[in-house]
Amino acid sequence: MKCPHCTVEINPDFEQFYLGEDVEGHFSIAFMTCPSPSCKKLILELRKGEPSFSISMHLTGVHNVIESSFVRPLRVNRPPVPKEVQELFAEDYNEACLVLPFSTKASAALSRRCLQNILREKAGVKKGDLSNEIQEVIDSGKLPTHLSESIDAIRHIGNFAAINGK
Numbered sequence: 001m002k003c004p005h006c007t008v009e010i011n012p013d014f015e016q017f018y019l020g021e022d023v024e025g026h027f028s029i030a031f032m033t034c035p036s037p038s039c040k041k042l043i044l045e046l047r048k049g050e051p052s053f054s055i056s057m058h059l060t061g062v063h064n065v066i067e068s069s070f071v072r073p074l075r076v077n078r079p080p081v082p083k084e085v086q087e088l089f090a091e092d093y094n095e096a097c098l099v100l101p102f103s104t105k106a107s108a109a110l111s112r113r114c115l116q117n118i119l120r121e122k123a124g125v126k127k128g129d130l131s132n133e134i135q136e137v138i139d140s141g142k143l144p145t146h147l148s149e150s151i152d153a154i155r156h157i158g159n160f161a162a163i164n165g166k
């Protein structure tokens with residue numbers, strides 16, 4: 001698995017604490033520290049499943065996990081922003097990642113603002129709607145092909161979403 005903090009590939013080696021049960025099932029918290037020397041952060045995962053017992057019949061955790069979610073970090077599977085990225089852009093990106101599990105619309109709105117800020121501050125496009133701003137930066141021919149293609153795909157998805165949202 002990849003560490004949800006630093007995205008470095010790690011060997012999952014979780015220990016568990018049994019938390020309790022409710023009408024939906026049994027819960028545990030699984031925990032491990034990322035072994036990567038530059039990370040060393042604690043990873044916490046809430047799990048729901050069937051109860052596990054020790055030899056002495058103490059509850060030790062859950063197995064046959066049917067639901068799990070990271071509680072630390074809440075943000076998952078997105079690489080951290082490199083240190084070189086300006087705070088103005090990093091803040092929106094980080095927040096977009098953070099709210100993604102709870103609201104895709106909120107995450108999309110933040111991602112959109114992040115992209116628009118980059119286009120205006122770094123590519124110097126004229127303020128307009130996002131679709132025109134993207135077209136302007138593509139037409140400028142300053143972007144490498146892979147970025148040009150990615151940003152064009154975002155424009156198509158964005159237009160599609162806006163049309164269906166009305």
Ligand SMILES: [Zn+2]
Nearest residue numbers: 003006034039
């Ligand atoms: Zn890590």
